Amino acid sequence: xxxxxxxxxxxxxxxxxxxxxxxxxxxxxxxxxxxxxxxxxxxxxxxxxxxxxxxxxxxxxxxxxxxxxxxxxxxxxxxxxxxxxxxxxxxxxxxxxxxxxxxxxxxxxxxxxxxxxxxxxxxxxxxxxxxxxxxxxxxxxxxxxxxxxxxxxxxxxxxxxxxxxxxxxxxxxxxxxxxxxxxxxxxxxxxxxxxxxxxxxxxxxxxxxxxxxxxxxxxxxxxxxxxxxxxxxxxxxxxxxxxxxxxxxxxxxxxxxxxxxxxxx
Amino acid sequence: xxxxxxxxxxxxxxxxxxxxxxxxxxxxxxxxxxxxxxxxxxxxxxxxxxxxxxxxxxxxxxxxxxxxxxxxxxxxxxxxxxxxxxxxxxxxxxxxxxxxxxxxxxxxxxxxxxxxxxxxxxxxxxxxxxxxxxxxxxxxxxxxxxxxxxxxxxxxxxxxxxxxxxxxxxxxxxxxxxxxxxxxxxxxxxxxxxxxxxxxxxxxxxxxxxxxxxxxxxxxxxxxxxxxxxxxxxxxxxxxxxxxxxxxxxxxxxxxxxxxxxxxxxxxxxxxx
Amino acid sequence: xxxxxxxxxxxxxxxxxxxxxxxxxxxxxxxxxxxxxxxxxxxxxxxxxxxxxxxxxxxxxxxxxxxxxxxxxxxxxxxxxxxxxxxxxxxxxxxxxxxxxxxxxxxxxxxxxxxxxxxxxxxxxxxxxxxxxxxxxxxxxxxxxxxxxxxxxxxxxxxxxxxxxxxxxxxxxxxxxxxxxxxxxxxxxxxxxxxxxxxxxxxxxxxxxxxxxxxxxxxxxxxxxxxxxxxxxxxxxxxxxxxxxxxxxxxxxx
Numbered sequence: 001x002x003x004x005x006x007x008x009x010x011x012x013x014x015x016x017x018x019x020x021x022x023x024x025x026x027x028x029x030x031x032x033x034x035x036x037x038x039x040x041x042x043x044x045x046x047x048x049x050x051x052x053x054x055x056x057x058x059x060x061x062x063x064x065x066x067x068x069x070x071x072x073x074x075x076x077x078x079x080x081x082x083x084x085x086x087x088x089x090x091x092x093x094x095x096x097x098x099x100x101x102x103x104x105x106x107x108x109x110x111x112x113x114x115x116x117x118x119x120x121x122x123x124x125x126x127x128x129x130x131x132x133x134x135x136x137x138x139x140x141x142x143x144x145x146x147x148x149x150x151x152x153x154x155x156x157x158x159x160x161x162x163x164x165x166x167x168x169x170x171x172x173x174x175x176x177x178x179x180x181x182x183x184x185x186x187x188x189x190x191x192x193x194x195x196x197x198x199x200x201x202x203x204x205x206x207x208x209x210x211x212x213x214x215x216x217x218x219x220x221x222x223x224x225x226x227x228x229x230x231x232x233x234x235x236x237x238x239x240x241x242x243x244x245x246x247x248x249x250x251x252x253x254x255x256x257x258x259x260x261x262x263x264x265x
Numbered sequence: 266x267x268x269x270x271x272x273x274x275x276x277x278x279x280x281x282x283x284x285x286x287x288x289x290x291x292x293x294x295x296x297x298x299x300x301x302x303x304x305x306x307x308x309x310x311x312x313x314x315x316x317x318x319x320x321x322x323x324x325x326x327x328x329x330x331x332x333x334x335x336x337x338x339x340x341x342x343x344x345x346x347x348x349x350x351x352x353x354x355x356x357x358x359x360x361x362x363x364x365x366x367x368x369x370x371x372x373x374x375x376x377x378x379x380x381x382x383x384x385x386x387x388x389x390x391x392x393x394x395x396x397x398x399x400x401x402x403x404x405x406x407x408x409x410x411x412x413x414x415x416x417x418x419x420x421x422x423x424x425x426x427x428x429x430x431x432x433x434x435x436x437x438x439x440x441x442x443x444x445x446x447x448x449x450x451x452x453x454x455x456x457x458x459x460x461x462x463x464x465x466x467x468x469x470x471x472x473x474x475x476x477x478x479x480x481x482x483x484x485x486x487x488x489x490x491x492x493x494x495x496x497x498x499x500x501x502x503x504x505x506x507x508x509x510x511x512x513x514x515x516x517x518x519x520x521x522x523x524x525x526x527x528x529x530x531x532x533x534x535x536x537x538x
Numbered sequence: 539x540x541x542x543x544x545x546x547x548x549x550x551x552x553x554x555x556x557x558x559x560x561x562x563x564x565x566x567x568x569x570x571x572x573x574x575x576x577x578x579x580x581x582x583x584x585x586x587x588x589x590x591x592x593x594x595x596x597x598x599x600x601x602x603x604x605x606x607x608x609x610x611x612x613x614x615x616x617x618x619x620x621x622x623x624x625x626x627x628x629x630x631x632x633x634x635x636x637x638x639x640x641x642x643x644x645x646x647x648x649x650x651x652x653x654x655x656x657x658x659x660x661x662x663x664x665x666x667x668x669x670x671x672x673x674x675x676x677x678x679x680x681x682x683x684x685x686x687x688x689x690x691x692x693x694x695x696x697x698x699x700x701x702x703x704x705x706x707x708x709x710x711x712x713x714x715x716x717x718x719x720x721x722x723x724x725x726x727x728x729x730x731x732x733x734x735x736x737x738x739x740x741x742x743x744x745x746x747x748x749x750x751x752x753x754x755x756x757x758x759x760x761x762x763x764x765x766x767x768x769x770x771x772x773x774x775x776x777x778x779x780x781x782x783x784x785x786x787x788x789x790x791x792x
């Protein structure tokens with residue numbers, strides 16, 4: 001079992017010597033092999049949720065557990081894909097992807113095989129010896145996803161992974177991710193502020209409220225997807241054309257709109 | 266949004282800021298430890314006192330130098346003579362370096378003429394000018410001034426040049442459209458736009474000038490703090506040498522703090538504070 | 539050839555011409571103040587073949603280079619780990635920084651008298667002076683290099699399970715390499731300046747000693763020769779360091 005369970009999680013942060021609640025009453029479980037997306041207004045603490053699952057930050061109270069084990073530090077069993085890609089600029093594509101395997105003592109022969117597999121899976125073949133700065137943003141994020149996949153992690157934590165990409169590249173990457181999820185399903189926690197992206201990719205979408213962040217509603221997308229068989233479409237625009245998709249999207253938009261403070265646009 | 270949430274004190278990134286109380290406590294501990302170690306070495310008698318005075322001995326010597334003349338003058342008088350030389354050399358470097366840098370930034374031909382000369386002279390350590398400085402200008406004020414100039418000049422030129430080259434092209438085009446002459450262009454467009462870079466250069470230059478002054482005084486002067494240290498060295502008085510180092514360090518620090526103040530005042534006025 | 543190169547070459551030729559004109563041709567600048575080209579040539583020939591100030595040029599150059607290399611290496615092998623420690627660990631920084639702040643404003647050359655009192659006029663004193671000169675920039679820049687590493691790179695490394703020496707040598711140092719090399723360049727420059735100064739104050743061999751002897755002998759042609767060799771040695775060592783930097787940070791330009 002590789003699920004992610006948040007139990008009564010609260011997190012405060014400190015500014016100008018005062019404590020502010022950032023997250024409150026988070027009770028959520030991401031099921032095994034489920035793709036769960038969190039959307040919410042900026043500042044609602046959605047990235048903090050992901051970072052707590054990654055072991056990069058810790059709850060002020062409550063617990064976060066992955067696969068039944070409480071998270072106390074970051075590790076390769078919970079691979080993170082960062083918005084800023086976070087590739088090592090001095091390592092080639094192959095070295096970046098293989099770095100986690102090296103660090104965890106995987107033998108050279110097996111390492112080479114696994115890196116080659118994931119290079120092919122992510123359409124990166126031929127770029128093995130390129131350095132990150134020689135690649136476009138989309139290609140860099142492919143490398144970052146490959147670096148996470150190659151570790152064969154229990155869960156994948158994706159923090160607005162397509163936030164830094166242009167609109168066209170973003171669409172391509174979203175389609176790739178759906179393809180990847182079909183070939184190789186994983187437990188995924190996906191943070192985004194793009195509603196359509198969340199509905200297109202996720203099995204369930206969590207809508208969060210503004211600060212202090214709480215869970216506003218959890219929307220079941222998988223049943224709608226199955227009922228209307230979105231999977232028959234190859235292209236994202238065809239899915240987005242479906243009345244069921246539009247309906248879900250509008251519903252989430254309304255929920256977010258209620259959270260909007262007067263100073264937001 | 267993650268920007269507003271500070272990282273907790275985790276073992277992952279030891280670069281997370283400490284709370285001020287801990288920082289002060291550790292800093293004080295470091296300082297006390299350093300002085301205690303110094304004092305212990307001096308008090309142990311393993312090293313003769315002439316070579317390793319204790320911090321207290323140095324403080325006493327420093328106070329004595331303020332009252333009794335050594336190497337001809339009291340410490341204050343030596344310092345004044347050092348500062349006088351410094352201001353001459355540094356002032357000259359600023360007065361020649363900044364206009365030259367701006368002109369190079371505007372006139373491409375001048376740039377092409379000066380740059381190779383500059384590249385050629387770059388590797389001559391300022392202190393290597395000492396023999397010529399003494400030969401040409403003597404050891405009074407002229408020689409040391411040339412050496413300070415040699416140390417302080419390059420950053421002035423380079424930063425004024427860079428500042429002028431980095432002026433936004435649209436500013437120049439706008440000024441061109443208004444029909445500005447070359448002289449006005451340099452004084453009213455390039456100079457103001459280059460000010461941040463110039464001040465950064467002046468700060469580096471102020472530091473390098475002070476360093477060169479010390480070198481000059483060690484070798485070719487008959488007064489000044491450097492001279493006082495040489496005399497202290499000759500009479501094997503480590504306490505005097507260290508007093509000189511303290512005086513030089515303090516003045517150097519004051520110079521740097523002063524230039525930084527000007528820098529932040531200018532940046533504030535320009536709305537970049 | 540670009541216009542810039544043409545003007546550059548023309549300038550250097552013009553300077554050479556002007557030098558000849560002012561010294562040998564017209565005598566406006568006398569030999570007692572600045573040598574003419576012929577005198578300079580003779581002085582170079584003398585120090586290369588016969589020797590001056592007790593040794594031939596290659597011995598002086600080797601002596602200076604040896605001391606710079608030793609002082610620089612000692613300074614860097616202390617300064618780089620210290621900068622790494624202070625950049626990475628805030629506690630270590632808080633402990634060491636005040637002491638460092640006291641030592642930092644003392645100009646490198648101001649250590650010369652202390653070094654002479656402690657260690658005399660031999661190689662030890664010069665290495666000590668170079669150490670203090672080269673130490674500060676390598677600490678400061680390594681510190682800044684480590685401190686400026688993007689937090690997400692550290693997090694990515696932690697997430698991948700990278701730790702221990704692999705974390706230091708595979709992540710921290712390469713990430714800080716550009717600034718570390720800036721520090722090394724400044725350190726090297728400071729090493730040469732202080733060595734020349736230390737040798738001017740007291741030495742029996744080395745380029746600074748050549749300058750000192752030439753100044754005592756009022757021998758302007760030899761002063762110029764000494765300066766030229768100081769510049770050449772400085773330029774050569776800077777070039778070597780640049781090559782090393784290129785090799786190490788190849789990924790930036792690839």
